[in-house]
Amino acid sequence: MAVPTQRFQRKFAISKIPQTNYATATAGDANFRQVQAKGDNFVSEQPNIADNRDYATGQRQATEQWVVNHDASINFEFDICSEEIGRFLLLAFGKVVTTQPNVGDNPTVYQHVFSSLDPTVSAQLPVATVIEQAGAALDALFPSMATQSLLIRGEGPQRLGAAYSGVGSGKKVSPSTIVIAALTNLHYFYQSQVKLTLDDGSVITNAATAPQRLNSWEFGVNNTLALEDGFIPGAGVFQVTGDPDSGEVRSECLITDQAFLMRFNLRLLSDSAFLAALTAQTPIESIFDIVGPEIDDDFNHQLTIKAYKAPYRTIGKTTRNGLVTMEIESNVQYDTVAAKDLEVTLINEVASYTA
Numbered sequence: 001m002a003v004p005t006q007r008f009q010r011k012f013a014i015s016k017i018p019q020t021n022y023a024t025a026t027a028g029d030a031n032f033r034q035v036q037a038k039g040d041n042f043v044s045e046q047p048n049i050a051d052n053r054d055y056a057t058g059q060r061q062a063t064e065q066w067v068v069n070h071d072a073s074i075n076f077e078f079d080i081c082s083e084e085i086g087r088f089l090l091l092a093f094g095k096v097v098t099t100q101p102n103v104g105d106n107p108t109v110y111q112h113v114f115s116s117l118d119p120t121v122s123a124q125l126p127v128a129t130v131i132e133q134a135g136a137a138l139d140a141l142f143p144s145m146a147t148q149s150l151l152i153r154g155e156g157p158q159r160l161g162a163a164y165s166g167v168g169s170g171k172k173v174s175p176s177t178i179v180i181a182a183l184t185n186l187h188y189f190y191q192s193q194v195k196l197t198l199d200d201g202s203v204i205t206n207a208a209t210a211p212q213r214l215n216s217w218e219f220g221v222n223n224t225l226a227l228e229d230g231f232i233p234g235a236g237v238f239q240v241t242g243d244p245d246s247g248e249v250r251s252e253c254l255i256t257d258q259a260f261l262m263r264f265n266l267r268l269l270s271d272s273a274f275l276a277a278l279t280a281q282t283p284i285e286s287i288f289d290i291v292g293p294e295i296d297d298d299f300n301h302q303l304t305i306k307a308y309k310a311p312y313r314t315i316g317k318t319t320r321n322g323l324v325t326m327e328i329e330s331n332v333q334y335d336t337v338a339a340k341d342l343e344v345t346l347i348n349e350v351a352s353y354t355a
Contacts, residue, residue, distance in 0.1 A: 009135040012037050012076070013180045014087065014145075017354055018126035022169070022252050023237070025143035026129035029179045033084060036183065038077045038161075043132045043142055045172060046071040047247055067247030069231050070170030070239055072142045074130055079159040080152065081186040082292055082301035082348040087128075088164055089114040089344055090353050092150035092221040094125045094255070098352055102298065109299045110351055114344040116258055123254040125223065130168070131176050141176040144169035146253040148223055151261070152305070154191040155216035160290065167227060170249040171239065187293045187301045187348070196264060199285040200277060213267045215320060219288060219305050220261035226254045260332040260342050262286060262307055268317070268324040278312040286310045286330055295349060302347040308335035 013032040019025065026032065048069050051062035078084075090096050094117025101111050117125060129143045145166035154160045196207035196214045207214040230250030240246035268274070277284060285308055292301035310330035318325055334341045 005135045005137040007040065009133075010037070010042070011131075011133045011180050012074075013131040013178065015128040015130075016087070017352075018090065018128055019144065022124060022127055022144050022250075025141060025171075025173065029181065032129075032131060032178055032180060033087065034180050034183045035076055035084075036078055038079075041075050041077075042134075042138075043130065043140070044071075044073045066245065067239070069248040069250075070172070072145075072168035072170050072172060074132075074142070074145065074164075074166050074168075076162075076164040076166075078162055078164075079188055080162050080303075081188045082303070082346070083186055083350055084183070085152075085162065085189075085303065086112055086114075086346050086348070086350060086353045088147075088150055088162065089346065091126055091128055091145075091147045091166070092164075092223065093117065093344070094122075096353055098354075101347075106296055106298055108349045109295055110348060112346045112348075112350070112353060114346070116341065117255065119255075123256070124252060125225075125255050127168075127253065128166070130166070131178050131180060133176065133180065139176050140172050140174040141178065142168045143171050143173070144250065144253065146223075146225055146255075147221075148225060149220060151218060151220040153216070153218040154194055156191060158191060160189045160191060160194070167225060167253065169230070169237075169251075169253070170247075189290045189292050189301075189303060193290050193292055195289045195291075196266075197285075197287040197289065199287075200273070200282045203273070207264075207266055211267065211269060215265040215267070215325060217264040217288065218261060219263075222259045222261065223255050224257035224259075226256050229254065260307065262310055262330040262332055263328065265320075265325050265327050267320075268326050272326070274312070274315055274326050274328065278315050281311045283309045283311055283333075283335075284330070295347075299347055302345075304345040305342070306345070307332045307342045308338045308340050309333045 012035040015026040051065035053062040093114040148165040151163040198205045232251045235251040288305040290303040313331040316327035
């Protein structure tokens with residue numbers, strides 16, 4: 001007897017490490033990690049259709065249609081934990097360098113520094129395979145998901161959250177044959193663990209100490225992808241291998257631009273220099289530092305987001321519980337002295353996000 005598929009049956013997973021190349025999907029249960037997605041989103045599948053309505057058929061309406069190509073995309077929202085956020089940071093940024101800060105005394109502690117992909121080396125971001133399951137009705141594998149955006153944010157006494165948006169090759173494999181294992185032993189980050197430091201060269205403002213207050217904040221990576229150029233003439237890559245009538249799927253998905261969003265809401269204090277910094281376009285070093293649970297006596301799970309040169313782009317004045325606040329958006333720029341624009345450092349006990 002057929003029964004309806006219910007919302008609670010949804011399960012998602014993503015590649016434990018990026019695919020070996022754009023075309024080759026990840027395989028094997030152990031190579032996937034569950035994504036505890038919030039909300040009601042599913043993978044969006046779209047065959048792009050053409051028809052012969054404007055052809056000389058003698059009929060007003062189309063008499064034939066065919067599949068040109070395929071699209072597949074997903075939007076995830078999830079709580080941020082130390083172990084899993086690194087997978088999404090690598091997919092969004094493109095590059096990671098992993099070291100052990102003190103391998104002798106702290107052999108389980110690893111430091112991962114995420115930064116932008118070097119365009120002189122490659123324009124292909126790392127991609128992942130996504131699994132979608134919901135009871136007997138849905139069980140599919142969607143390879144080659146490239147990241148359009150990753151947003152990290154915090155507000156109120158709760159876990160920090162993230163929103164991920166990815167676009168795949170359009171290929172779909174069903175059933176996935178993957179058994180999704182539940183996540184265990186995770187260390188989550190909370191808004192109460194966040195400190196904002198603003199350094200204009202002479203004064204450092206700690207926005208975690210009264211009367212300073214960091215009410216809310218957002219950090220985002222926004223990637224511009226050459227989606228249409230992914231359908232390569234002569235590639236011969238189709239939804240069904242060897243069948244051009246099944247519709248083309250992408251053979252690549254190159255990044256053409258990358259921009260960062262840095263926004264935060266702070267109390268306006270009597271000695272505030274925010275508005276003066278906006279007028280003077282002061283080059284400010286901005287750091288979000290999230291210190292989580294202890295790993296050992298020397299290290300904690302920690303996430304640090306550092307923009308080396310981020311003058312204020314806009315400042316909006318508003319109120320919160322009767323107090324005046326500043327809604328500030330920074331313009332993240334490239335610092336020629338540091339030879340960097342922005343990087344994210346993650347400390348945890350994950351040995352690698354690439355192997």
